[in-house]
Amino acid sequence: MSVETFILVSVVKIVIAIIVLLTAVAYTVWLERKVVGHIQNRWGPTRVGPFGLLQPLADGVKFIFKEDLTPPHVYKPLYIAAPMIALIFALTSISVIPVGNWVTVGGIYTPLQISDVNIGLLIILGVTSLGVYGVALAGWSSNSKYSLLGGLRASAQMVSYEISLGLSLVGVLILAGSFSLREIVDAQGGTFWGFIPRWNIFQGQIVAFFIYLTSAYAETNRIPFDLPEAETELVAGYHTEYSAMKFAMFFMAEYANMITVACLATILFLGGWKGLPYGPAWLQDLPVFWFVLKIFCFLFLYIWVRGTLPRFRYDQLMAFGWKFLLPLAIANLVLTALIVALKS
Amino acid sequence: MLHLIIFSVFGVICVAGAVNLLVQRHPINSALSLVVVMGALAAEFLLLGAEFVAAVQVIVYAGAVMVLFVFVIMLLNAGEEEHTQGSRVARLIGIPGMLVGSLLMAWVLLEHSGTQSVAAGALPGPPKMIGWLLFHDYLLPFEVTSVLVLIAIMGAVVLAARPESVQRKKEG
Numbered sequence: 001m002s003v004e005t006f007i008l009v010s011v012v013k014i015v016i017a018i019i020v021l022l023t024a025v026a027y028t029v030w031l032e033r034k035v036v037g038h039i040q041n042r043w044g045p046t047r048v049g050p051f052g053l054l055q056p057l058a059d060g061v062k063f064i065f066k067e068d069l070t071p072p073h074v075y076k077p078l079y080i081a082a083p084m085i086a087l088i089f090a091l092t093s094i095s096v097i098p099v100g101n102w103v104t105v106g107g108i109y110t111p112l113q114i115s116d117v118n119i120g121l122l123i124i125l126g127v128t129s130l131g132v133y134g135v136a137l138a139g140w141s142s143n144s145k146y147s148l149l150g151g152l153r154a155s156a157q158m159v160s161y162e163i164s165l166g167l168s169l170v171g172v173l174i175l176a177g178s179f180s181l182r183e184i185v186d187a188q189g190g191t192f193w194g195f196i197p198r199w200n201i202f203q204g205q206i207v208a209f210f211i212y213l214t215s216a217y218a219e220t221n222r223i224p225f226d227l228p229e230a231e232t233e234l235v236a237g238y239h240t241e242y243s244a245m246k247f248a249m250f251f252m253a254e255y256a257n258m259i260t261v262a263c264l265a266t267i268l269f270l271g272g273w274k275g276l277p278y279g280p281a282w283l284q285d286l287p288v289f290w291f292v293l294k295i296f297c298f299l300f301l302y303i304w305v306r307g308t309l310p311r312f313r314y315d316q317l318m319a320f321g322w323k324f325l326l327p328l329a330i331a332n333l334v335l336t337a338l339i340v341a342l343k344s
Numbered sequence: 345m346l347h348l349i350i351f352s353v354f355g356v357i358c359v360a361g362a363v364n365l366l367v368q369r370h371p372i373n374s375a376l377s378l379v380v381v382m383g384a385l386a387a388e389f390l391l392l393g394a395e396f397v398a399a400v401q402v403i404v405y406a407g408a409v410m411v412l413f414v415f416v417i418m419l420l421n422a423g424e425e426e427h428t429q430g431s432r433v434a435r436l437i438g439i440p441g442m443l444v445g446s447l448l449m450a451w452v453l454l455e456h457s458g459t460q461s462v463a464a465g466a467l468p469g470p471p472k473m474i475g476w477l478l479f480h481d482y483l484l485p486f487e488v489t490s491v492l493v494l495i496a497i498m499g500a501v502v503l504a505a506r507p508e509s510v511q512r513k514k515e516g
Contacts, residue, residue, distance in 0.1 A: 129407025
């Protein structure tokens with residue numbers, strides 16, 4: 001492949017990925033409002049378009065035309081930079097996510113992934129760990145007590161849960177023997193006894209999956225761990241002083257992070273783009289269908305949990321992360337390593 | 345050529361970040377400049393082909409250590425520093441001395457060390473090789489370092505925890 005085709009293919013992929021991701025973000029918000037509405041015996045959005053399907057567009061227009069208020073007491077450079085940092089790092093992680101196998105489009109053989117790097121997982125971990133700055137700086141630069149407390153809570157929580165999150169992934173890495181997300185998915189092909197797919201969750205990583213799930217909720221500041229924006233005590237946490245598009249950027253970053261987490265869970269534990277091992281062949285080979293289906297199920301679970309569970313207290317959150325989740329993740333890692341070592 | 349351009353861009357960013365770190369009056373700006381320095385260094389590692397080291401540089405230094413720095417600055421609500429004029433000796437001798445020193449060092453490195461510039465990707469460090477080195481060739485140093493870090497952590501906990509007698513006095 002020549003340099004020109006490479007650049008052209010990359011640009012096309014990036015544009016498609018960004019458009020799809022932003023649309024997915026908008027419609028995850030719609031899905032959440034709809035599902036939580038039905039859980040609470042309400043209708044959710046119904047007025048704009050059929051089933052309220054055009055609601056995200058209306059919201060977008062509203063955010064753009066709202067007055068962009070900058071309170072006089074903020075530290076301006078960081079106040080403006082913080083939502084950008086949050087959104088940039090939330091969108092960057094999509095670049096290494098593989099959504100399907102190699103395909104041939106117009107004579108060009110290319111993977112369904114923006115960039116296939118051999119340390120893909122580490123890049124995602126690095127980018128998400130930098131995303132903390134957006135939240136922390138928003139809280140600090142707003143110069144308001146609610147924002148500061150929200151920012152402090154968020155950064156402490158994210159740094160703490162990052163450890164159990166990272167450790168829960170190491171078991172999968174030991175099984176696959178690679179940091180490349182594509183190779184991790186490829187290692188999950190085939191079945192046990194002909195009917196259970198060889199996904200990592202069925203390869204003894206089920207505990208790791210639940211550790212990952214719990215840590216991911218805390219990392220994305222979602223209920224039951226949404227202490228940084230607990231509205232009963234902190235108004236809205238770190239984004240209290242933000243309005244219009246700046247607020248919308250935090251909002252989009254949160255949902256983009258949810259989607260990244262869902263992608264990662266699908267790739268690492270649920271077999272990536274590989275479908276169920278039975279059914280007609282054309283259904284097995286649908287390029288992106290299974291990947292999107294798994295992500296949809298994961299996001300639905302996210303929303304379901306939000307509609308069901310109450311919020312933790314902050315000391316409970318910290319004690320749970322450090323005294324229960326972390327030892328459990330270490331135990332899982334040691335056990336996995338032992339089994340792999342004994343098998344080989 | 346491209347390699348040289350990318351190297352120079354990140355080198356300039358790195359040095360500019362380091363200078364900004366010293367010049368800024370507000371601790372949080374200094375801390376963020378340090379994050380930029382770490383990021384630029386990671387890019388330089390990547391340029392050498394050491395992708396694992398680059399990723400770890402970002403995850404550990406930029407993503408964890410510096411977050412804790414920022415966290416502490418936020419928690420203490422540290423204000424702007426007050427800059428004094430500085431001593432005249434420092435300005436008269438310090439700055440020329442630093443310039444002469446760095447020029448001397450650059451000259452020695454360029455002319456007399458016998459090292460050459462490194463091509464892009466010349467020092468590959470795939471994760472597997474680093475793992476092999478750490479857990480096979482250098483196992484003893486690795487374990488000794490682990491124990492050292494553990495001792496440091498326990499020391500920090502002991503120093504940070506209030507002595508029991510003080511606690512009892514407050515409660516009683």
